[in-house]
Amino acid sequence: MTESAAGMTGARALVETAAAGGVQVCFANPGTTEMPLVSALDEVPSVHPVLGLFEGVCTGAADGYARISGRPAMTLLHLGPGFANGIANLHNARRAHSPVLNVVGDHASWHLPYDAPLTSDIVSLATPVSGWVGTVGSAARTSEVTAEALAAARTPPGHGATLIVPADFQQATVTGPIASMPTPPAPTLVDAERVERIAERLRGGSRAVLLLGGGALNERGQRAARRISEATGATLYSETFPAAAERGRGLPDLDRLPYFPEAAIKALAGAETVVLAGALEPVAYFGYAGTPSLLAEPGTVHALAEPGEDGVQALEDLAKALGAKAASPLREPAFPDGLPDGPLIPAAIGRIVSALLPEGAVVSVEGGTCGYPFFTASAHAARHTTLTNTGGAIGQGLPAALGAAIAAPERQVIALQSDGSAQYTIQALWTMAREQTDVITLIASNRRYGILRTELDRHGGSDRGPASAGLTSLDDPALNWPALASGYGVPAQRAETGDELARALRRALAAGGPQLIEMVL
């Protein structure tokens, strides 16, 4: 597409270029310096603007959108401080390799030297979460630089690209063409030699673990991995925090590598070969005195496919090299007839949500309380896609669910959340209501930062003083989740038993649209 930009503003040239490069949605919280871009969105109806009341909602939604759609997502943010509010979820997007194009307005270029109140060093803020950072240096180059940014975002395995656009260049009339957007390169194919080298180790009877991550967690990747496992006895694991993993009936029950390093080290112990397919070498999430950072035994780790390489093809090639047969039929246990009743405990929540999950759902999981129990229970649920918090920056689950719902309006989205983590980007509920997305938010309300209690115990015994008790408690006052949800226009229910949760979830699924259920633990 090399349409002429003659007579359009720089802002419109930017939006047209993004649209030509595959952008269909812009998650926006604009300000004064982005008004020409807002006007340009009026003129380019193929890019749907979605307003977030807080920038972390926009960036987290862009991440979730990119993970589910495979398309690049665009954000529109206001100067350095607006961008800063989006950094935490861009950190997660970076770890997820999501192609996100951040467009950040800046002061008019001639106004920047005067250090007006909102002036700041946007490049310094953007660099830690962006694979590409650039500033439009003249109106005439707007389209070209936008194309460059978007190409960088779409280069496998996917990157954040942050494009800073002074307001005067947005406003100026430009004459050049809309830059043509090269087709983004496909993931690099893994060469036969590397596949053969790993096949050779596995053929030799080496006790092996196959760790899947990134794109290798799609259906094809998992099926190929299962064939390899059956042919060699290799144990399969998913990386601990996948960006998007297929799961449920018809797929192997792939455990996630455990979160705590002691358990992960145990899971990998005795493996003579740890094969990485799209996953990074496993490292401890946090460093604990006396526990190594690297979780696999030294010298055992072999990368079949790095992020940015075609891990799925590499797994299929490896299965073929090993002469692996078609996989045996999966033994799929029937789902238990009855659902657990009684007080809500995480395991019961996991089973109930798994049992009622509609086919093709997306489940955005954040927070330790229910995340693992759900994952355990969901192996034989209806087929679904799980999104997790890839970078550990809290406040990702609700926005990611919102973005996923906008990417795939035909799919039911469940946000399985903890009360602590949901608060960081609680404003996502409003955009769910405005866009009438089919997102059911389930809040595991235990009125504490449970993981921090665990960590305090790990650090030094369980006797807590008032500071550590207070700083890990969400009580006093307890959050009233149905009230918060209704404040944002989201219908809400409250469940205290398994039976109540099952009924509430059935009602929410039947009603459609945004819904919230407080699960009182």
Add this chain to the structure above:
Amino acid sequence: MTESAAGMTGARALVETAAAGGVQVCFANPGTTEMPLVSALDEVPSVHPVLGLFEGVCTGAADGYARISGRPAMTLLHLGPGFANGIANLHNARRAHSPVLNVVGDHASWHLPYDAPLTSDIVSLATPVSGWVGTVGSAARTSEVTAEALAAARTPPGHGATLIVPADFQQATVTGPIASMPTPPAPTLVDAERVERIAERLRGGSRAVLLLGGGALNERGQRAARRISEATGATLYSETFPAAAERGRGLPDLDRLPYFPEAAIKALAGAETVVLAGALEPVAYFGYAGTPSLLAEPGTVHALAEPGEDGVQALEDLAKALGAKAASPLREPAFPDGLPDGPLIPAAIGRIVSALLPEGAVVSVEGGTCGYPFFTASAHAARHTTLTNTGGAIGQGLPAALGAAIAAPERQVIALQSDGSAQYTIQALWTMAREQTDVITLIASNRRYGILRTELDRHGGSDRGPASAGLTSLDDPALNWPALASGYGVPAQRAETGDELARALRRALAAGGPQLIEMVL
């Protein structure tokens, strides 16, 4: 204070050093890498921990606390992403010259090279909002580096200092002494020669504007400025967004320099001398084509006192050099008896809030809708302190009100907010409830980003397409503010007329504690 740190953890040495340096409150949202610091807070009861559910609440509260107390404020934030969530309000704190010590945990030093999910470049994130950035490089140096950071924060005019502390150094046992904390230097005195040079210009009959900012907006500064004005005919202005300004009965009615550049240029037009006392040279908030960045006429600006210099003393010296007499009695108009009833319009809100303001209140103003009308009406209200958004990063008003209330529990705090801006750090309501602060939050609920509508009109006519209409509207759905407030444990009311507002505000003042009133415009 040079107590021995023998046998304490690095974390405790840090907290003891901060306490010795004047820190009494820590606004915290900690995570795993800050657990030793949380335990240390158990052991140092003189530092009161205040939990925020989102980091922007912590940094904005620290800013408000520092502005009202004059003491340094401490924040405790989790790694790069947690710090990032606090950047927007640290940007405001930087522009306010608030002494804020940010303590940010990081991975154990030996774990950093492995690029675990939460690893990021904290220095790059911190630099744009910090006058001082440093990393603790060994447990033994923890106290010394903390003292250095705090000294930097307290050096006039006040700075943000960001101290990164790897978790292993927090945990290690240290033996050195608690570093002694030098008394922070006082603001530099302005030399007599500079005062005389400016006095000379004013004596010569030069038409002058005196622009007050920073500390010069206290009572002494304003009284001295009024004497100068009476002696010379100079017009007085406050900087547009002061960090903290005294206002009300007994003080001159100091207008703020207008926000929009055309009006500010008009206010300064014809001035042959623009004297700055604690204020920066006035520049346009945003750059608009055809309007200059510098608002005063070239060559007219003379700094009597820069930020970090003693502007109050300089004003008094200038008054003396001019032979200015004691000021004439202020003509204070009696407050009108009746309060405006009828539909709530911004001018009515300004008058009602001004009339009912208790003596000694702190008013945290954010958002254009009611901010200026209140300021106009408040000139002869009971004496109070106004806090404004110094840096333009939205989401400052509620946290600043929270911090002010914690700094001065004996004072009534009013947060005069717009609906759009309140959403960015809405979680502040919960901490107001937990700490039972006397903060009344007034939400000007007009269900739109009013300032952006104005800016769109300035940019290109008033016909809006669906994108610009949608991205500047907060309707669809309307936020239910009483529901949100009650979700966070804050009692709430709703007012649609002047009479309802006056009654609701009287009830809220009588009740005490956190309160919210939605003012439906």
